[in-house]
Amino acid sequence: MSKLQNAIVGGVRTAMGYVPSSWLPGGTPDPLIDKRVALGTQQSRIDGPDKVRGAARFAAEVPMERMTYAAFVHSTIARGKIVQLDSAAAAAAPGVVLVMTHRNAPKLALPPPIGLTNLKAAGNNILPVMQDSEIRWNGQTVAVVLAETQEQANHAASLISVQYEKAAPRTRFEEGKAHAQTPHSLMIEPNRLKRGNPDAAFKAAVASTDAVYRTPWHNHNPIEPNAATIAWNGDSLIIHDATQMLNGTAGSLAKVFGIKETQIHVSSPYVGGAFGGKALWDHQILGAAASKLAGRPVRIALSRASMHRLIGGRSQTEQRVALAAAADGRLTAILHHGYSVKQPHSACDEAFTLASRSLYASDSHDIVQHTIDLDLLANTFMRAPGEAVGTFAIESAMDELAHELGIDPIALRRRNIGDSDPVSGAPRSQAT
Numbered sequence: 001m002s003k004l005q006n007a008i009v010g011g012v013r014t015a016m017g018y019v020p021s022s023w024l025p026g027g028t029p030d031p032l033i034d035k036r037v038a039l040g041t042q043q044s045r046i047d048g049p050d051k052v053r054g055a056a057r058f059a060a061e062v063p064m065e066r067m068t069y070a071a072f073v074h075s076t077i078a079r080g081k082i083v084q085l086d087s088a089a090a091a092a093a094p095g096v097v098l099v100m101t102h103r104n105a106p107k108l109a110l111p112p113p114i115g116l117t118n119l120k121a122a123g124n125n126i127l128p129v130m131q132d133s134e135i136r137w138n139g140q141t142v143a144v145v146l147a148e149t150q151e152q153a154n155h156a157a158s159l160i161s162v163q164y165e166k167a168a169p170r171t172r173f174e175e176g177k178a179h180a181q182t183p184h185s186l187m188i189e190p191n192r193l194k195r196g197n198p199d200a201a202f203k204a205a206v207a208s209t210d211a212v213y214r215t216p217w218h219n220h221n222p223i224e225p226n227a228a229t230i231a232w233n234g235d236s237l238i239i240h241d242a243t244q245m246l247n248g249t250a251g252s253l254a255k256v257f258g259i260k261e262t263q264i265h266v267s268s269p270y271v272g273g274a275f276g277g278k279a280l281w282d283h284q285i286l287g288a289a290a291s292k293l294a295g296r297p298v299r300i301a302l303s304r305a306s307m308h309r310l311i312g313g314r315s316q317t318e319q320r321v322a323l324a325a326a327a328d329g330r331l332t333a334i335l336h337h338g339y340s341v342k343q344p345h346s347a348c349d350e351a352f353t354l355a356s357r358s359l360y361a362s363d364s365h366d367i368v369q370h371t372i373d374l375d376l377l378a379n380t381f382m383r384a385p386g387e388a389v390g391t392f393a394i395e396s397a398m399d400e401l402a403h404e405l406g407i408d409p410i411a412l413r414r415r416n417i418g419d420s421d422p423v424s425g426a427p428r429s430q431a432t
Contacts (some may be wrong), residue, residue, distance in 0.1 A: 020237070023193025025268075027402040040042030045408055047270070047421050058270050059242040061225035064297040068097050068286055069228075071153035071162050072302075073143035074309050075135045079171035079375045082133040082142060082162060089159040090145055092260040100144040106129040109256050111280060113347040120251030120261070122243070122280035124312055125378040127345045129256070129285045132239040135164065138171075139309025144290050146298060169375045176338055176372035183371055186351035187386065193324050193357060195423065198324070201333035205324035209400040210335075213321060213393040218314035218382060223333030224272025225304065226311055227264050230287045231297035236263045237288055243268045245279045252280045253288065277311050312380035315350040317389050321397040329405050329412045331362040336394065346378035352390030359394060363419035 050056040107237055118376035135142075143160050148307060149155035170176060170198040183191050202208055229240040243249050246266045254261040261360065271278060283300050291298040302310065319338035325331050336356040342349055353369045382388070397403050402409040 018162075020282075028099055032341075034256075051270075056270050057271055058224055058227070058299040059229060059240050059268065060225075060299055062229040062240040064229060064231055064299075066296045068146040068149040068291075068294060068296050068298050069153045070290060070298050070300045071145045071147070071150070071157040072283070072286070072306055072310075073140060073157050074164070074306070075140045075142050075164070077135055077164050077166050078138040078171055080135050080164045080166040082135065083165045084161075084163040085142065086161040087143060088258070089124055089161075090156040091275055092157060093152065093156040095148035096145060096156045098144075098146040098290060099156070100130070100146075100286070100293060101142065102130050102132055106292060107131070107291060109258060110138075110287065111252050111285065111416045112255050113247075114248060114279065115262070115347055119250075120247055121255075122245040122248030122252045124279055124347050124380040125281060125345060126347060129282050131288070137375055138169075139377060141286055141310065144404045145285050146290055146294050146296070150301075153205075153236065168335060171374055171376060173318070173339075173372065173374070174342065176374050177318075178339070178369075180370035180372050183342075183349075184367065186202075186349045187354060189351070189354055189357075191369055193423065194364075194369040197266065197335070198333040198335055198364040198366040200323070202324045202362050205332060206327040207401060208322065209397055209404055210320070210322035210399060211400065213319045213396055215314075215317045215319075215389040215392060217316050219308050220275065220277030220311055220313050220380075220382065221304070222273025222277065222305070224276065224388070225302045226278060226281065226283060226309055227299075227301040228284050228287055229297065229299045230284070230291045232288075232292055232295075235259060236265070238265050239267075239284065239288065240269050241284060242271050242274070243280070244271060244274045244276075245277050246255045249280050249284070253284070257284055257292075258287065275383040276385065277313070279380065281310055281312075293412045294389060305401050309377070311376045312346070312348070314382040314385075314389065315379050317350060317352055317393075319352060319390070319392045319393040319394050320326065323397050323401045324376070325401060325405060327405075329402075329407045329415050331360055331416050331431050333364045333366070334360070334394075335366040336363045336390075337366075337368055337370075338393075339372055341374050341376065342381075343373045343376065348379045348381055348385065350379055350389065351386035352393065353386075353389050355390035357423045358396050358415070359391070360398075361422045362414040362416070365423070 112121040250264045322334035322335040340350040402412040
């Protein structure tokens with residue numbers, strides 16, 4: 001977010017400070033404190049019998065008349081443009097209904113980015129979808145084939161020949177660090193946190209640790225692949241989707257196709273695993289566009305290979321964590337700096353430094369995160385965004401500090417857990 005948006009969020013938080021605590025979840029008295037559930041007992045699931053019998057219909061199992069099946073052709077370069085695309089053999093292959101490329105795709109608006117400024121959006125990758133010949137990442141869809149069966153669509157897609165004019169891609173994390181940006185905020189929190197005097201704390205520390213921790217790229221791999229069954233009824237769009245964001249998907253598709261949100265019906269009664277990866281990606285937009293051209297329903301079930309090329313995951317990170325402590329193990333300084341990948345077209349930060357602000361009490365903090373722009377698929381939410389890789393780094397550093405001090409690692413952690421958030425001063429949850 002920008003400095004202005006940071007100021008607005010800060011103002012809202014200040015105003016919330018004047019709201020009586022009894023009005024808020026976790027307040028005093030907590031309105032939920034007397035609620036009870038039957039923990040440790042067997043609970044029936046309403047959808048359990050249907051799932052066990054195989055009667056529960058997921059996104060790629062909804063029947064429709066005159067169904068067609070989609071296969072995608074992906075770019076094999078990370079940056080450049082298409083100079084020749086030969087789809088004649090594919091169009092003539094048995095069972096083929098349509099071959100869609102940037103040359104015949106309908107005019108589509110940019111997908112709106114998910115975020116607090118647009119609550120009716122679900123887009124993670126907010127680049128043009130099959131609107132020109134430009135290639136922006138390796139795996140971008142360059143052709144969609146519709147056929148009477150999935151096997152026919154897959155075969156026809158293999159017949160498409162594409163030639164590219166390559167440009168020098170930016171894909172190296174280490175090289176990208178030299179051109180990294182420092183955003184004003186991460187997940188509506190100010191990015192830079194400088195509190196107290198960490199430099200003096202490190203000089204005076206009885207014990208300290210300073211190390212760099214690296215985590216790799218992570219990809220989504222739920223049991224159910226990203227999938228959708230799509231049809232047009234006149235000017236209305238029906239999409240049976242594997243999505244975690246019904247309203248956001250409808251709002252996004254309305255803007256992409258230039259129609260009213262009331263003209264779009266999105267259903268998703270069952271999702272076979274998601275963890276942040278099932279929102280709006282190119283495959284739903286391409287499926288709806290191809291369905292409009294063909295005048296027939298379209299079913300898309302991404303292969304595992306296509307999922308890795310079209311569905312974002314968690315960025316690679318590099319994190320430096322340094323801790324300073326007194327003789328009794330009390331933290332006097334926390335430093336957490338690092339890098340992750342976030343392109344301008346990506347809506348999601350991998351805000352790994354946020355965990356270091358609240359996990360442990362400390363007299364001082366020096367925290368900041370830098371982002372790298374590479375020619376890669378956009379990031380997206382992934383189970384515990386930011387915290388998963390961020391806590392790996394901070395907790396590894398705590399283990400190393402415990403060894404340095406000769407203190408039990410659990411005892412060290414308990415010694416540094418305060419009664420309130422060390423930065424905001426907000427009280428800890430009653431659950432702790």
